[in-house]
Each structure stands twice: as structure tokens, then as C-alpha cells.
Amino acid sequence: SVASFMTAIIMKESLKSKNKVNRYGIKRLKMIFIIKKMIDDIANQGWFHQQNVFDEIFTKNAINELSNKNLKSAGIGSKAERHSEIRNDSIFWFDKYHQSHLENFYIKFLDNIQKNLNESLYLGIKSHEVHYAQYPQGGFYKPHFDNFKGNNKRIITVITYLNEKWKEEDGGILKLHLQDGIQEIQPKSGSFIAFLSEHILHEVTTSFKE
Secondary structure, eight states: OEEEEEEEEOOOOOOOOTTOBOTTSOBHHHHHHHHHHHHHHHHHHSEEEESSSSOHHHHHHHHHHHHTSOOEEOOBTTTTBOOTTTBOOEEEEOOTTSOOHHHHHHHHHHHHHHHHHHHHHOOOOOOOEEEEEEEOTTOOEEEEOSSOTTOOOOOEEEEEEOOTTOOGGGBOOEEEEETTEEEEEOOOTTOEEEEETTTOEEEEOOBOOO
């Protein structure tokens, strides 16, 4: 199945040693460059995409975490009403008080992003929400914005893909509907995407892999 971490509103970990490597093999210096590029791209075009942000150690641990979660059918709107003709993925929201080490690491990563976005782009982001998402064979999500109708609280959407050995025939491609056309993003493991929640229409094409 096509799986990902996803957050719809994001919130600095102290960058003391720029070349220090954490337990998931990610160098702080690498993260500094990624965050800088993300800020530039969001400011200039409203979206950002970078492959291999997270390595195999991270994604394997995340998949293991996901396998132990009780995912539930995703809903639509503030009332989370089930509409399988619009989306048919399953999700699990992070519990801020019962996270694993890996989930805490990811949330600190988002905290760092939030602080840098606020300092550079004055977005005023105050919190974030994070969930796992999993698309079964035949799973999809029709074109949509990540804000509830009449509510513009969601500012930045972030996705981190966990799909090991993804192939084009597996499907589950993310499509961003931009002013100059559609940008297709392959859901390769470790890829990281960010875009403006309120302004960029997007969809997930049908997943052909169980």
C-alpha cells in the first residue's frame, strides 16, 4: 500500500553541531540546506519537493510503527464524514502524549520547520497536527484543498513518503494542480513535500499495490 506521514499545519530543534548525525542517519547540516531550500521554494512558487530527505533507517522504523497502529477510515470535512467516492485511505492521528522515539523525532523536525518558516515568511504558524496515511490497492483521494470550508487555519501541508521500492506501476502519485499545469510527484520512500494548504489543489491517484 502507499503510505506516508502527513501534517496539515506545521510548527527548532537546536542545531548545535551542524555535522552531527542522529540515530536515523540524518545530518543536521543536510537539514539546514533542505529547510533553506523549502523556504525559498514556498516563497517563490508555493510548494517544495526533495527526494531522499529521510533514509532507509528512518522509513523502515516508521513502517514498523505504522504496522502497529489501529488505522481508521479517513473522513471529509471538520466532522470527518466518510465519503469513499472522494477518498478511501486510512489514517492514524499522532497522540501528543504517547509517541514513540521516532515519532517524537519527526515532530521535533516539524517544530524546526515551523520556527524557520515563521521567522522567514512570517506565517504565524502556532501548532501542527500529524497523522499516518495508508492507501490500499484501489485507494485514491480526489482533487481537494487541505482547508475545511470556511476555515483557513491550515497553512502548510507536509508529506513524508514511506513506500519502499516504489515503482511507477504502483500508482499513488501526488498531483499538484498549479497555475502553469499539473506537477506530478512520485511517492518514493524518504521524499519530502510541502505546499500551501489553502492555495494548492491536489490529489492522490489510484494506488495499484496492496
